[in-house]
Amino acid sequence: MGILMILFTFLGGITLSAQSAINGTFSRKAGTIETTLLTFLTGTMFLAIFILFFGNGNVFAILEVPKWQLSAVFLGVLFLLFIIAAVPKIGVIATNITVIIGQLVIGIVIDNFGWFNSLVIPLDMKRYFALLFMIIALYFIYRGNKRASEETTA
Amino acid sequence: MRYISYILALLAGAALSFEGAIYGELGKTIGKLETSFYNFFVGSIILGLLWLFFGKGKLSYAVEAPKWTLLGGVLGVVYLTSIVISVPFVGVGITMVAVIIGQLAMSMIVEHYGWLGSKKSRINKEKILAIISMVIALVLVY
Known part of the structure; x- marks a missing residue:
């Protein structure tokens, strides 16, 4: 089981690289902000379906958690924006x-x-x-x- | 001007670590998949606003672009899900090492052949040395 999981995560790393390459290509024609927006939008759609079938947490608890825990979304946005800006250059x-x-x-x-x-x-x-x-x-x-x-x- | 891109990439990595630590806490309350859904959902709203005010590109290119260039969002979800599933089985350390090695190997191959529309750039001695140094650093951290 362990080795299978490691292979699976290895695949995860591969998809992350593929993502930066694909997004870099798309951004050359569409722009940095536009590419990031599209990535977030399609990601949201996929996760919505995923959660409907496999989610066992509680999204609505979001209103009760300490606000600093919610601030990470800005970092998530910056992360993708910066990567999409850097790939076409370096x-x-x-x-x-x-x-x-x-x-x-x-x-x-x-x-x-x-x-x-x-x-x-x-x-x-x-x-x-x-x-x-x-x-x-x-x-x-x-x-x-x-x-x-x-x-x-x- | 190139070094600005390197600084951006460093900052992106730093943001990812902070994000991971903070979301780890959030995940305990609302669930892991729900946390990434929160991230993507609210991120879409923030970017929607950014795009309205500062977008200079062409979002409508999404309609005419080759379909494979639209896969970025799904791949991000695959990445995240693979980590969420694997951590309870093998631990954070091994998970991160496996992800990073996958990431490095794939980037090298993608760029060497110029796949996925990336600029073709051959593997050379320096790049291999860079990856060896990264693997040593990883072993030392975990």
Whole structure:
């Protein structure tokens, strides 16, 4: 069961990359805001059907939860807007690697301080090294991308 | 000007982490699928407003565009659902590692062949080194 789940999540990662590539293509003709709007609209439609069949939570409890928990939607919007803006300029792989690095760095910070009721996991030696390798990765992807675009224009 | 795009992508990742932490809390109250529905639904409203005031593109292109370019929304839902289903079975750590490796492998292939309308950009030594460094960083984090 476990290995099947891992494969399934692996597929999830694949769809995320495919999404950024497809959205980047669509945005060249339709525009950044328009592409993001369309992604959110179609996503809403699919989830509405999904919830009708498989939802076992309570959407209406939304009115009772603390408001800060609802503020994350602005972050969700920014996330997609920024990705759609970046892909046509720097490409799929540089965007994805850079997003992951931003995600991991903030993840490590949130863990360290235990913000938002999360588990406290202190920033130890291993995680310092992880940060170092992310910076190295960022450097390589920048260099690699620059070289690739020089080769295609040359 | 290129580096601005890198900063945007970094900020997008940072936003995703904050979002994940906050929605984790919301999910406990209203349910996981319901949380992503909330995100997509209210996000549509926010973007509808943004589009009305600042949209300079052409939304009607959706009608004439090749249909596969409209799949972005569904793919986002597949991604989210796969995470929601997998976390209880294998834990957050392994889930994130599997997602990220899938994401990296796929981006490299997509771009190498110029699939899905992306700009073709060959795999080179630096890109492979970047991915190796990412995998090392992932192992160190979890």
